[in-house]
Amino acid sequence: MSFNATPFIERRARLLASMRKAGGGVAIIPTAPEVMRNRDADYPYRHDSYFYYLTGFTEPEAVVVLVAGKESRSILFCRDKNLEREIWDGYRFGPQAAQQQFGFDAAHAIDELDKSMPALLADAPAIYYALGHDDKRDAQLQRWLQGVRALARSGVAAPGAVVDVSVLLDDMRLFKDSFEIDLMKRAGVISAEAHCRAMRIARPGLLEYQLEAELLHEFRRNGSQYPAYGSIVATGANSCVLHYRAGDAELKDGDLVLIDAGCELDSYASDITRTFPANGKFSGPQKELYEIVLAAQNAAVAEIVPGKRFMDGHDAAVRVLAQGMLDTGLLDKNRVGSLQDVIEKGDYRQFYMHRTGHWLGMDVHDVGDYRDPPAADGSKPWRTLQPGMVLTVEPGIYVRPGEGVPEKYWNIGIRIEDDAHVTATGCELLTTGVPSKVDDIEALMRQG
Incomplete structure (x- = not known):
């Protein structure tokens, strides 16, 4: 059955509209991590519901970033193509195919996330993110903010507020x-x-x-x-x-x-x-x-x-x-x-x-x-x-x-x-x- 990206594109547009109405900012929604069951066997993977609601994307190691500014953008960070790993784990879309299939404005390899986020957060009024759900992601966000604050003498401002994005998404999902x-x-x-x-x-x-x-x-x-x-x-x-x-x-x-x-x-x-x-x-x-x-x-x-x-x-x-x-x-x-x-x-x-x-x-x-x-x-x-x-x-x-x-x-x-x-x-x-x-x-x- 062919994939219909339209409902997911519309949901991203609705969330971006809510963010613009509140003054703009950057939303960061990661998918769920893979969890080891025992030794080298993982539990069956199930993506994060918030992430899937906005993307339709089911692969692990992925983050969606929504930028609500003068020009709104939806960006997917996902695993890069890797033919050797695909022999073991199955097909990967990779950024290029994922951008086309799921209707994103841009898509990049997940390895580029740390390098890209400080620039995306620079001068953003607010961050839309669910703090407290993943310590590893929370620490990663702190590092991105430190990278933005380091540019303060260049006239770059860090986001002044953190908004729980799940509050907006909960009402949409209801x-x-x-x-x-x-x-x-x-x-x-x-x-x-x-x-x-x-x-x-x-x-x-x-x-x-x-x-x-x-x-x-x-x-x-x-x-x-x-x-x-x-x-x-x-x-x-x-x-x-x-x-x-x-x-x-x-x-x-x-x-x-x-x-x-x-x-x-x-x-x-x-x-x-x-x-x-x-x-x-x-x-x-x-x-x-x-x-x-x-x-x-x-x-x-x-x-x-x-x-x-x-x-x-x-x-x-x-x-x-x-x-x-x-x-x-x-x-x-x-x-x-x-x-x-x-x-x-x-x-x-x-x-x-x-x-x-x-x-x-x-x-x-x-x-x-x-x-x-x-x-x-x-x-x-x-x-x-x-x-x-x-x-x-x-x-x-x-x-x-x-x-x-x-x-x-x-x-x-x-x-x-x-x-x-x-x-x-x-x-x-x-x-x-x-x-x-x-x-x-x-x-x-x-x-x-």
Whole structure:
């Protein structure tokens, strides 16, 4: 598939416009370093999300520099062509091909970065850079500034301010364009297929890591480069551990299986959770709690419309979950009081202890503030939802054994999660390709 540089060129132009509006300067955004796993074997390389957002360039050892002045420029520093290293490590674009392919005004070898930066920073009003993320890069920036300051008697001024460029980029990344939404839809389709595959194959006697292998197979088979995060495959009591990783526990007749897994496609994540019975049939208590969680998700989805607050969906889900806890006896009405009492005192947190969603994009827990700027009275209200935002919707119930907790619900952990794109009129779920209703799940599992 041919590479489309247009979205990346447009993003660089938007960032440069913001910088010019603030008085100009130079932005420096490096990609992620390669990390050694052990001896001479590296971890699989994954570029920095900010860097990729502006460039589309996936090679290591690269930096993008944006100069916002009388004439704005975008410059890429990357690895030079090296035919000998390409025999070992694969193709390198090199500066000349990278400039043409990715639409930069100029491109140079990464070895020229130290020599070039003092001149680029000379007389710049400000540096746009994320300090504190990489000590090596921070020290390199200090050396460049020292080089500029050494020219002070020649009338050259060093930048007078350092601006956190990630603040500008976070707000840009929070709002997805059509190019990004299309990728996230495709990632959602692949992930949904993987969950369906796991449901069809699941049966008592399998091990958690064997189901994980089926997920990874489906991700890669359909073009995903990586899982978006470490897959959670949890059966029985493990389903009550929120960040459990797939282990070697055996799926047992009568237990539930909770899978939280999503693929990454061309640097964009998906995030789906489904819970289903290992034997293909929900028991009475399992179905009872599952229907509560599904109703909570539906209530949250109804609140994902422009103009609503980020936390409105969470509050709607909590109300349904808390009422369900009272109705089932998970919470004793005589002890905890009314529904409003349960919500105000937070008693529901015994069985539901996380928020109902988070931003989603290039990172599974994506960037962007969750609160709007401070109001006139100093308060910071939750962020208002607007078209282009993407967030997860993931209520759950997790019942650990305990005094006063009905035994029939012990070790039942349930979470249902989908990805929601805020549209002009409401929201579009990107992950509906895997069933979430009890009857549909059981029907799919019978196909296995």
